[in-house]
Amino acid sequence: MSKSDFWPIPGDRLVDIATPMPVIDEDRLAANIGRVQAYMDQHGRRFRPHIKTHKNASIARQQMHAGAVGINCQKLSEVEIFANAGFEDILLTYNVLGAAKLQRLKLLNARVPKLSVTVDNVTALSGLADTFEPARPLNVLVECDTGGGRCGVQTPEAAHALATIVAASPGLSFGGIMTYPGIGRATDVESFMAMTLRLLGQSNIACPVVSSGGTPDLFQAHLVPSATEHRAGTYVFNDRSTDRCGHCTSDDFALHVLATVVSRPTASRAILDAGSKALTSDLFGFEDHGTIVGFKGARIVSLSEEHAMVDLQHCPIEFAEVGEVVRIMPNHACVIANLFDRLVFHRDDIVTRIETVDARGAVW
Amino acid sequence: MSKSDFWPIPGDRLVDIATPMPVIDEDRLAANIGRVQAYMDQHGRRFRPHIKTHKNASIARQQMHAGAVGINCQKLSEVEIFANAGFEDILLTYNVLGAAKLQRLKLLNARVPKLSVTVDNVTALSGLADTFEPARPLNVLVECDTGGGRCGVQTPEAAHALATIVAASPGLSFGGIMTYPGIGRATDVESFMAMTLRLLGQSNIACPVVSSGGTPDLFQAHLVPSATEHRAGTYVFNDRSTDRCGHCTSDDFALHVLATVVSRPTASRAILDAGSKALTSDLFGFEDHGTIVGFKGARIVSLSEEHAMVDLQHCPIEFAEVGEVVRIMPNHACVIANLFDRLVFHRDDIVTRIETVDARGAVW
Numbered sequence: 001m002s003k004s005d006f007w008p009i010p011g012d013r014l015v016d017i018a019t020p021m022p023v024i025d026e027d028r029l030a031a032n033i034g035r036v037q038a039y040m041d042q043h044g045r046r047f048r049p050h051i052k053t054h055k056n057a058s059i060a061r062q063q064m065h066a067g068a069v070g071i072n073c074q075k076l077s078e079v080e081i082f083a084n085a086g087f088e089d090i091l092l093t094y095n096v097l098g099a100a101k102l103q104r105l106k107l108l109n110a111r112v113p114k115l116s117v118t119v120d121n122v123t124a125l126s127g128l129a130d131t132f133e134p135a136r137p138l139n140v141l142v143e144c145d146t147g148g149g150r151c152g153v154q155t156p157e158a159a160h161a162l163a164t165i166v167a168a169s170p171g172l173s174f175g176g177i178m179t180y181p182g183i184g185r186a187t188d189v190e191s192f193m194a195m196t197l198r199l200l201g202q203s204n205i206a207c208p209v210v211s212s213g214g215t216p217d218l219f220q221a222h223l224v225p226s227a228t229e230h231r232a233g234t235y236v237f238n239d240r241s242t243d244r245c246g247h248c249t250s251d252d253f254a255l256h257v258l259a260t261v262v263s264r265p266t267a268s269r270a271i272l273d274a275g276s277k278a279l280t281s282d283l284f285g286f287e288d289h290g291t292i293v294g295f296k297g298a299r300i301v302s303l304s305e306e307h308a309m310v311d312l313q314h315c316p317i318e319f320a321e322v323g324e325v326v327r328i329m330p331n332h333a334c335v336i337a338n339l340f341d342r343l344v345f346h347r348d349d350i351v352t353r354i355e356t357v358d359a360r361g362a363v364w
Numbered sequence: 365m366s367k368s369d370f371w372p373i374p375g376d377r378l379v380d381i382a383t384p385m386p387v388i389d390e391d392r393l394a395a396n397i398g399r400v401q402a403y404m405d406q407h408g409r410r411f412r413p414h415i416k417t418h419k420n421a422s423i424a425r426q427q428m429h430a431g432a433v434g435i436n437c438q439k440l441s442e443v444e445i446f447a448n449a450g451f452e453d454i455l456l457t458y459n460v461l462g463a464a465k466l467q468r469l470k471l472l473n474a475r476v477p478k479l480s481v482t483v484d485n486v487t488a489l490s491g492l493a494d495t496f497e498p499a500r501p502l503n504v505l506v507e508c509d510t511g512g513g514r515c516g517v518q519t520p521e522a523a524h525a526l527a528t529i530v531a532a533s534p535g536l537s538f539g540g541i542m543t544y545p546g547i548g549r550a551t552d553v554e555s556f557m558a559m560t561l562r563l564l565g566q567s568n569i570a571c572p573v574v575s576s577g578g579t580p581d582l583f584q585a586h587l588v589p590s591a592t593e594h595r596a597g598t599y600v601f602n603d604r605s606t607d608r609c610g611h612c613t614s615d616d617f618a619l620h621v622l623a624t625v626v627s628r629p630t631a632s633r634a635i636l637d638a639g640s641k642a643l644t645s646d647l648f649g650f651e652d653h654g655t656i657v658g659f660k661g662a663r664i665v666s667l668s669e670e671h672a673m674v675d676l677q678h679c680p681i682e683f684a685e686v687g688e689v690v691r692i693m694p695n696h697a698c699v700i701a702n703l704f705d706r707l708v709f710h711r712d713d714i715v716t717r718i719e720t721v722d723a724r725g726a727v728w
Contacts, residue, residue: 006441006464006728018464018728052669074670077370094637094670095626097687100370100382120627123686150671151627151635262459263484263515271515273458277702278727281645305416305698306438306458306727307514322487323461334669338641338703341725360725361705363642363670364370364382 007342012351015325017344019260020274022336026347028254029059029236036218036235037066043222048072048091048211050233053334055359056343057085059236070114072213072231076101077362079108079115085358089114091211091231093143093178095124095151101364102131109138116175116209118143120151125165132171139175140166141209146192148182156195160203163196167205176209176228183216183245186223193226216245237333240291241284250329256293257328257336259308261320270298270319272308274328277339279303282332293327295319300328371706376715379689381708383624384638386700390711392618393423393600400582400599401430407586412436412455412575414597417698419723420707421449423600434478436577436595440465441726443472443479449722453478455575455595457507457542459488459515465728466495473502480539480573482507484516489529496535503539504530505573510556512546520559524567527560531569540573540592547580547609550587557590580609601697604655605648614693620657621692621700623672625684634662634683636672638692641703643667646696657691659683664692 008017017023040047049063050072060071060082070089073079079092090112096105109115109132116139119125125140132138142162145152153159159177166174177196181189193210200207212224213231215238221230234241237255238248259274279289281303289300289308297315300308308328312319320326330336337343337357345352372381381387404411413427414436424435424446434453437443443456454476460469473479473496480503483489489504496502506526509516517523523541530538541560545553557574564571576588577595579602585594598605601619602612623638643653645667653664653672661679664672672692676683684690694700701707701721709716 006468016464020727095686097624097626100380104370120629121686124626127687145629149633150629150668150673152629154629260461262461262488265484265509265514265516265518269513274727276644276646276699277725280640281647281699282640283645304514309514322459322485323491335640335645339725339727361641361703363384363638363703 007354008344008351010351010353014258014346014349014351017258017351019258019325020278021258021344022255022340023258024237024343024345025254026345026352028252030062032236032238032252032254033063033066036232037068039219040221040230041067045221045227046229048229048231049236050074050213050231051078051082051359053233053236054337054343055357055362056337056355057082057358058355060087063236069229075363076104077364078359079112080104081359081362083108083112088112090116091141092117093180093231095119095121097124097127102127105138106131110136115139116141118178119162120153122162122165125162129165129169129172134170137171137173140172141175141178141211142166144177144179144192144196146179146181147185147188148180150180152179156192156199159196160199163200163205164203174205174207176207176211178211180213182214186217186220190224190226193224197226215242216247218247234334239333240286240329240331253329255330255333255336257290257330258325259328261322261324261326264322268311268313270310270312272310272326273306274308275306276303277305278336279308279328279330280332280335280339282335284331286331290328290330293329295326371718372708372715374715374717378622378710378713378715381622381715383622383689384642385622385708386619386704387622388601388707388709389618390709390716392616394426396600396602396616396618397427397430400596401432403583404585404594405431409585409591410593412593412595413600414438414577414595415442415446415723417597417600418701418707419721419726420701420719421446421722422719424451427600433593439727440468441728442723443476444468445723445726447472447476452476454480455505456481457544457595459483459485461488461491466491469502470495474500479503480505482542483526486526486529489526493529493533493536498534501535501537504536505539505542505575506530508541508543508556508560510543510545511549511552512544514544516543520556520563523560524563527564527569528567538569538571540571540575542573542575544577545581546578550581550584554588554590557588561590579606580611582611598698603697604650604693604695617693619694619697619700621654621694622689623692625686625688625690628686632675632677634674634676636674636690637670638672639670640667641669642700643672643692643694644696644699644703646699648695650695654692654694657693659690
C-alpha cells in the first residue's frame, strides 16, 4: 500500500476523508487572492505573493492570474521547484552562500527570465559578484532592517554602500531595496527607504524596486509611498494570527485542519488526532493551539506529536463524541502545508481537487 | 532539477553539505540503541522502540537487530509503511476509528504476523469488534491513563471493563494493557497496572502484555515490576529534553541540525538558515530553540520559518562569521526527521549513508 492510498478524490465529502487533513475552501481562497490584488491595483503597488504559505504551483498560478507580477521564494530549492513549474519572475529574499548554492543559483539565472536575490552583507555579495558574469548578470536587491530585527543592513548609509558595490560589479545589476518590516512599521519603512533612495539618487544609482512585505499590515501598504511592490504570503489562507491583527475575520480563513475526536477520557477532556505533526507547535502569542469551529470555550491546551489535548471545562456546549470530525482554525497557516504531501480543496464541503505541495520540505 | 540534487553522498564532509540539514552520528546512534537494549535485557523487559522519532526502516532494523521485540507506531499509515518494509511485530498505540481506517487495519492484520492496537473507549472497541473475525482475530490492548493526562481509561475498573468486552468479542483477542505515563510516575503506573492485573485475574482473563513507555524515565523501567515491555522513541537520538531530565548527556546526542550563518546584522545578532521548517517550534519548556555547539551563551531567541535569530549579547566567544556552518542541538529530536525527505548519517563528520524518512508525513 503506498502513501497515496488514503487521499480523497473529487466528489468526496469532507466528513468522509482521512484525518488529520488540511482542507482549503476554494471560494475563500479566491476571495482572499482577489481582495488583496484589488487593493494593490487600487494603490498602484505591484504585488508579489510569497509561496512559503502554500508551496503549491497551482495556487501561485491563481495569484499570477489575478495580477501578481511574480512570486517570492525564501529558499533556493523553492526557486528551483517553481522555476521547473514555469514561473518566470522570482524574487529570492535570502542571502545565498557557499560554492554549491552559488552554482545552483547560476544555473537558475541562466533559465529564469527574471530572477532576483537579496543580500545584506559583503560576504554574500562577494560570492555573487565572483559567480556571475556580464553576459548574464544577476539582479540583486539590498535587504534593509527597518525594525523587523531579522536580516538586513541597519542604516540607509549601509544600504547605499552595498548598492554601490552591486552597481559596480560587472556580473550584477542593482535591482532595488527590500525589507521585511514586521508589524506596525509603515513610518519606519518609509523613513528608511526614502532616505536610502535619496542617497542612491545622489550617487546616480537607479533604484527600480522598493519592496516591502508582510500580511498583517498589508492594507496599510499605501502608507509607504516609496514602495513600488509588496510581498505577502499568509493572506492567501489567513489564520488566527492575521485575524488578531485585524487583517481579516475568521470568515476569511481558507485553510482549516480537519481532525477526528479519538478519545474522551474524562468529562472535561477530549483528544483529537491532530498533533504537532499536523498543526505545528507555532503558538504565535496564543496560549492554545487553534480554535475548534462550533465549540466556543473548548481549548486545545497542548499538543503531542499525534494528539491534541482539548480542555472542555469552559465549553458550555456538548462537545463532539468519539469518531466525530471537527474543524480547527490554526494559529499559523504558513507552516501547515509544509507538513503534507498534498492539499485537499473543497467547495461547500465537497472535495474539488487535490494538489501536490510542490515545495514541501524545500529548505535548502 | 529535482529536489534530490542537493543531497550529499557518502564520503562528503559535513562542512560541505547543504544546510539546514539534520545529521546523525553513527557511533552515538549505535551506542544509544545498545545502552538501552542492554538495560532492558538486564531487567527482563521486552523493548519496543517507537519509530515516530526517526520514521526510518533502517534505524528500526538496527533496533530490532539489537534485540527489540517489535516496533511501536502511532498512526495507521506508519504501520502500513513499516509493514511494507517487512516488520512483523507492530503495536499501534492509537484508537482506530471510521470505516475506511478499520478496513485499512483489517488489510494490515491479514498480512502482518503480529499486529496489535490499543483502545480506550467503547466506540473504538465496537468498531474493532464489528470489523474483525475469529478466522483472523485482532490483538487488542487497553490503554490506561496512569497520570499522563492524554488518552486512556481512568481507573483499573474501567480497564477491566474494556478488557472484558475485548475478551468476549469473537474477532478480537485481548493482548494486554498499555500506558504512556509521562514523567516521574513509576509508582502510579505500578499501582494502576497491578490493580488492573488483579481484577483481570479475578475474571480469569489472561494478560500477556503490560506495556509502559517513554524515554525520560526509561532507566527506571525496573521500578514498574508489573510491566513486561517498555516502549520509547527519543532515546535513539536524544535531545535537550532528554538531557534535562537526566536520561543522557549532550555527548549522547546522535542528531544535530547543521546550519549556516547567513547574516550578522548587528554585533549582537546572528541569523542562521534553520527556521521552524527545519527545527520545528517545539520549546518543550525551554526558552530558546536549541543550543549551538561551541558557542556557549549564544541563544536562539526566535525562529521564523527559514531563519533562526541568535542573540549574542551573552556569548563571550567570537561567533561564527557569515558563511560558516554551526551545529544545533535541538530541543526535541522526535519532530525533525518528519520535516525532511532523507536523513544524512556520518562518522567523524564524513557522510556514511543517506536514508529515506520512510514515514515522513504519515499522520493518518
